Amino acid sequence: MGAQSIAALDDVPPEQLQAGRAPVVPRHSLPLIVDLDGTLVRTDTLHESLLALAFRRPWHLVGAVAAMRRGRAVFKRHVGRVSVLDWAALPFDPHVLSLIERRRAAGDPVHLVTAADQSIADGVGSALKLFETATGSDGSHNLRGSAKAAYLAERFPDGFDYVGDCVSDIAVWRETGRATLAGGSKRLAMRLEGEGLTTTMLPCHRARASDWVRLMRPRRWLANLLLFLPLLTAPEDGRADLVLRFGIAWLLFGMAGSAANMLGELGDLALERRHPIRRSGPLAAGRIGIGTALTLSFVLLAAALAGGALLGGTIAVALLGYAGLLLVCHPRPGRMLAGLLGAAGMAAILLSAGLMLAGHPLV
Incomplete structure (x- = not known):
């Protein structure tokens, strides 16, 4: 890629690991400055904070909207003050952490400098205890782009x-x-090379196909096959004509369920990241971004409701109730009874929708 190649960050060479020899860590004479969002953490802390407000303290969103009109730095300061994140549970990038540890072992000072609000920089710095200082936006100036460059140069x-x-x-x-690039953007790396900047590219953490499948919760789609049970009660001479309607309805319920599951997982990110198994999920681990998941969930839910309206207004109502119940009863530790009641309610909605599709009156 151009005259200068993009180098992957290597560990200590194997020949330095011979018996009786300590690894020789390359000595750097410059401080290492680390960005936060998308670099040290595989997420955007502003998005995380807004999400926490939306699900835990929605009344504070009114003040956040008002603060936005006074500038981005003021907006970040307001959101940072009224939201609380679980700093230690954020999805930190292991490759960036490894780089920090190596530079610290070499005796180099490491500083966190971010466009996030100072309260967020302080929280992450206190949780990791890896930085000499942690600096963020101060409520007046947004420490991003050229402003950050000028600050660091001074x-x-x-x-x-x-x-x-x-x-x-x-x-x-x-x-x-020179540049050390996290996140694995090859397009950005090519642009940096085009500007003559020596670029070191850290390993990336892109979402895999299995992450998207996991995000859609395929087991929920299998559970929705209960919808087809009333089809067995339909007259045989008209059953074939109903199969297509039932198949479309099953697809719509699957889309609505996936949307609700995504929203539920987004609302419980802190709990998901503390769970021994679910913390490896695509949202909790930061392989799929919050904005992407929110957009996908709303698109799926809107498409499901629109399709339900075409099948009949009552089906659309059933889809909305199904998604709402699934969101409210999203699995959480210590809420087994709520989960069981939610499962029973969703089964009732599926059976009722199946009866309506089969032409049976509910009353």
Whole structure:
């Protein structure tokens, strides 16, 4: 890729690991500056904070909207003050953490500098205890792009190394003449190479096909086969004509269920990340972003309701009730009874919808 190649970050060479020899860690003379969102953590802490407000303290969103009109830095300060995140449970990028540990072992100071609000920088810094300092936006100035570049150039006039992940970081990398890129964006790496910046690309954490399948919760789709039970009671001469309607309805219930499951998981991200199994899920681990999951869930739910309206207004109502019940009864520790009642309610909705599709009156 161009005259300069993009190098992967390597561990200590094997020849340095011979018996009786301590690893020789390359010595760096410059401080390492680490970005937060999309770099140190595989998520956006502002999105995380807004999500926490929406599900836990929705009344604070009114103040957040008002603060947005006064500037992005003011908006971040307001959201940071009224939301509480589980700092230690955030999905940290292991490759960035490894780089930090190596640079610390070499004696280099490491600083966290982020466009997130200072309260978030302080929370992450206190949780990790890896940084000399943690600096964020101060409520007046948004520490991003050229503003961050100017700040770092003034604070570290003798130079620094910087780890970032997005286009807004290019201004910072221009100050250093080299880039360490997290997140695995090959397009951004090519752009950096085109500007003559020596680029070191950290391993990426892209979503796999299995992550998208897992996000859709296929077992829920199998449970929805209960919808077909009333089809067996339909007259045989008209049953074949109903199969297509039932198949479409089953697809719509699957879409609505997937949407509700995504929203439920987003609302419980902190709990998901503390669970020994679910913390490896695509949302909890940050392989699929919050914005992507929200968009997909709303698209699926809207498409399901629109399709339900075409099948009949009562089917659309059943779909909405099914999704709402699934969201309210999303599995949580210590709520087994609520989960059982929710499962019973969803089964009743599926059977009722099947009876309506088969032409049986409910009353």
